[in-house]
Amino acid sequence: MSKVTHQAAIGTRKGKPFIVQQRPTPTPGPCQVLVTPKALALNPVDYIMRDGFNVASFPVVLGSDAAGIITQVGPGVSNLKVGDRVLTFCQAFSQKGAPDFGAFQETVLVPVEFITPIPKSLSYIDAAALPLAIYTTATGYFVQLKVPREGYKPADKKAMLVWGAGGSIGTVAVQVAKILGFTVYATASAKHHDYLKSLGAHACFDYKDADVVSQVVKAIEGDGFALESGYLATGDLKQIVKAVGHFKSPHAKVAAAPFSFNMLWWRLYDWGGVAVEFVVPPPPADIDEFFKFVYTEWLKNLLDQKLIIASPKIELVDGGLGGIQTALGKLKSGVSGVKVVVEL
Structure with missing residues (x-):
């Protein structure tokens, strides 16, 4: 039975710290899946959006980089199944902070073209460093x-x-x-x-x-x-x-x-x-095909053949969802040669 609610790090107002609280768990639509993240990586765009840029309205759930397990698949999904280990480029930016699509939560809604299955040799922590990059x-x-x-x-x-x-x-x-x-x-x-x-x-x-x-x-x-x-x-x-x-x-x-x-x-x-x-994506007519190629074919092959590795070096911040605010502060204050990651 699917979960009815889950925890999320929610931005309730512009520039305010995230609050961890329950929110409704969405149901995946056609060509969408639900992913339960095991690790989240942070990027400058996260604190830029927290402070109000490219946000349609508050509350928001942000975050682009996640790695975890597929927990539900929507209609028309044939190449992925429940239990698959994956990394995902989450759509917080393109969806302007719409809460279902941000990575900073226990369950995130993702279009299938932004999902890459990951080999058993790749940890969730390392995999989470890759999607946005x-x-x-x-x-x-x-x-x-x-x-x-x-x-x-x-x-x-x-x-x-x-x-x-x-x-x-x-x-x-x-x-x-x-x-x-x-x-x-x-x-x-x-x-x-x-x-x-x-x-x-x-x-x-x-x-x-x-x-x-x-x-x-x-x-x-x-x-x-x-x-x-x-x-x-x-x-x-x-x-x-x-x-x-x-x-x-x-x-x-x-x-x-x-x-x-x-x-x-x-x-x-x-x-x-x-x-x-x-750097902007291709025109709308080409965008689905492009990202399907990038994530479901090209990146998958690179990972399977061990031609690409997670980079740069990982810096873990404790606290799970509750540690995201601290992690963003660390990132905003300046880091060099590391990727800041939170493990769930």
């Missing part, structure tokens, strides 16, 4: 940068510059670029360089160096590449544009993951021949 990097590479889904071969001599590679998005962006056949150049704090090289970065540079752009350009030219593409995980957009623009490619483009209100004028600004696009 996969969304952001796959979208940036496949949609904004137009990388073929099958990737490139070494003979294609493709280079990718990942700027701000030390965090949760950047570390996955490095891995994905390597998987797609790029030779990867990355900027991050020096303390993260060895770790990024273990994930597939060919060369790393300290973004704090005054001549970092010159260092990047010299290394790429020395390796015989002509840089066309860059991925901004975090940091200074002008710096990565300068590096990519140096090569004067007619196809030069940067995909920018960090949200900024300035993105409204990015396309109007003269970036010296470099196209700059904010």
